[in-house]
Amino acid sequence: MTSPPPSGRSEAAAPAFQPTTDASWVWGLARRSAEEALVRLAEHDSLHLQAATAARLRTTYFLLDPERVFRRACSRIAIAAAEMNGDMPPEETLADWFHERIDEATGDVLLKDAQALREGLTHDEDLSHYDFFVKACFVVPENSLFVSVQFNGLPLECRETFFALFIEHRTIAEALAAGLGPEDRLRQNAQRGLDAAAGINPRAPSWREVADDTIGPWWAQDDAFDGVPEDSR
Numbered sequence: 001m002t003s004p005p006p007s008g009r010s011e012a013a014a015p016a017f018q019p020t021t022d023a024s025w026v027w028g029l030a031r032r033s034a035e036e037a038l039v040r041l042a043e044h045d046s047l048h049l050q051a052a053t054a055a056r057l058r059t060t061y062f063l064l065d066p067e068r069v070f071r072r073a074c075s076r077i078a079i080a081a082a083e084m085n086g087d088m089p090p091e092e093t094l095a096d097w098f099h100e101r102i103d104e105a106t107g108d109v110l111l112k113d114a115q116a117l118r119e120g121l122t123h124d125e126d127l128s129h130y131d132f133f134v135k136a137c138f139v140v141p142e143n144s145l146f147v148s149v150q151f152n153g154l155p156l157e158c159r160e161t162f163f164a165l166f167i168e169h170r171t172i173a174e175a176l177a178a179g180l181g182p183e184d185r186l187r188q189n190a191q192r193g194l195d196a197a198a199g200i201n202p203r204a205p206s207w208r209e210v211a212d213d214t215i216g217p218w219w220a221q222d223d224a225f226d227g228v229p230e231d232s233r
Helices: 021-032 033-042 048-058 066-083 091-118 127-136 141-151 154-169 172-177 183-198
Strands: none
Touching: 021 033, 033 066, 048 066, 048 091, 048 154, 066 091, 066 183, 091 127, 127 141, 141 183, 154 172, 154 183, 172 183
């Protein structure tokens, strides 16, 4: 899993996913064999579903391995297409249809991780699934599954705030202009996102209760957001 690029900063925005009637082969092939459709979707990706999956994860604010979700989305697409007996959705609704399958695949991955955590597993066998948390947030690999479940289980507005401030690198003023305020709410959501990404369990006693306020990551200090220039608020 690679770290999400800073949207609108160092890389151009990904083009919108626009499947057309060229995708009709999916329904034709799936009608004969969902397994063959799955293999072709995953191995050839002529529809650019992998890029569409990565883009969808960014717009729904989930920190998941795009490759992992893509593979599951291919399965969802092949099965759903087979159940439609060759009847492809109208072209004007095709993008929405694919996005729904990607969202279902995202839900499948989230459910699998949550179940693995409940069963006492510390991480999936492939640690690359949690690269962002291990490499960018310095989470120890043994805690990476817990951190992934904790962050991706946050409310939408917390994840959106985290993406805006720490992945897209927007200023506080830009985040407020995007509707992520008021400022107190922005700070609270940013704090929750950072704590989750760092593996801090809000239900457990922590360094927050220690008198020494130098303990803990910089973003958790009471004055972490102080001293922001007025024109950045």
